[in-house]
Amino acid sequence: MxxxxxxxxxxxxxxxxxxxxxxxxxxxxxxxxxxxxxxxxxxxxxxxxxxxxxxxxxxxxxxxxxxxxxxxxxxxxAWAFQRIPFDFYRSGISMFMGEILGKVVVDNYQNEVLFDYLFQLILRLDSPEFQPGLFILLFLIRTSRYLGFEPDDAREFYLQLPVEQTGSTLEDKISYLDQLLEQQETLLPSLPVSLKRTLIDDWILFYKIHIDGFGDIKSLAVLRTLVQ
The missing domain is CATH 2.40.50.140 (Nucleic acid-binding proteins)
Structure with a gap:
């Protein structure tokens, strides 16, 4: 048919x-x-x-x-890319996104809401209005929402991680992540690149907890060099 x-x-x-x-x-x-x-x-x-x-x-x-x-x-x-194939930063992000989606979307899995969100997100990645600063983190956070395992808040998120974290750095990450979870990213102060990279690593670990057979992300090393 x-x-x-x-x-x-x-x-x-x-x-x-x-x-x-x-x-x-x-x-x-x-x-x-x-x-x-x-x-x-x-x-x-x-x-x-x-x-x-x-x-x-x-x-x-x-x-x-x-x-x-x-x-x-x-x-x-449906849309001819104008920038993704010709921009090292955007193509690196697209490679990372494709690898993540290859692990979380399984055969015959249908989710129209997730599809529509991803379709618009990819268009944004290709648009002149693309803002690189928080794109990767927001992709990981909001995709977890549509897949059904987004945490209620940052403290719950860190309680689920198998690695114990303490100290002022943890408090900085919790404060930052709570604002992202509450969709208040426009109010966020600048965050050191090292902390952004750590937050991405934390979210990859979070996905490993919730997705069976998630494994390693080959494009992560390249992605971390793109984080600004």
């Missing part, structure tokens, strides 16, 4: 000489895996650029609930 839906590309792997297997988080069908034949061939009408992580697509797909691998009838860009 043919279905129309929007999609966010999560990742792909090469398959045989000219094909790929791509995972796409769709708005109406959840996370689906598709075989795209011949896309790596020079003669292909569909471009490989359509299947890079976080690409926003308008899709017509064949959908069979019992199939592990489906096919795409038509794929066109």
């Amino acid at each position: 043919l279905r129309k839906t929007r999609g966010i590309v999560i990742n792909y792997i090469k398959y045989r000489e000219t094909s790929i297997i791509v995972r796409i988080f769709t708005r109406d069908l959840g996370l689906k895996t598709y075989l795209v034949n011949g896309v790596r061939s020079q003669k292909s009408k569909t471009k490989m650029a359509h299947f890079q992580p976080l690409t926003l697509l308008e899709l017509v797909v064949y959908d069979k609930e019992t199939a592990n691998l489906n096919r795409i009838s038509e794929a066109k860009l």
Whole structure:
């Protein structure tokens, strides 16, 4: 059965000489895996650029609930990126986001509210109004909200972490994180880069607690160098 839906590309792997297997988080069908034949061939009408992580697509797909691998009838860009592929900072963030989403969005998982939030967030990452300072932390915090494990406050957050933390640095992080959780980021004072990096590390650990098999984030080392 043919279905129309929007999609966010999560990742792909090469398959045989000219094909790929791509995972796409769709708005109406959840996370689906598709075989795209011949896309790596020079003669292909569909471009490989359509299947890079976080690409926003308008899709017509064949959908069979019992199939592990489906096919795409038509794929066109819902938005042509103007900045993400050409900006080292934005492309580094997109790589990190794609890796996180590849771990938290599972096969057939459907969440239209999460999809709409991510779609708009990716558009913001590509927009001239993009503000890098808190983007990464807010992505981790708000995605946890849509996945159902956002903490009520910063003290609860740190109580859940397996590593005991004490001292003035902890109090600084709690104060800062509480304002982020309360969506008061416009009132925040500047925070040392070292503390921002530590907060990101803390949130990665928090995700590991709540997502089975979360594992390590390969792009984290690159991301930490981008934090300002």
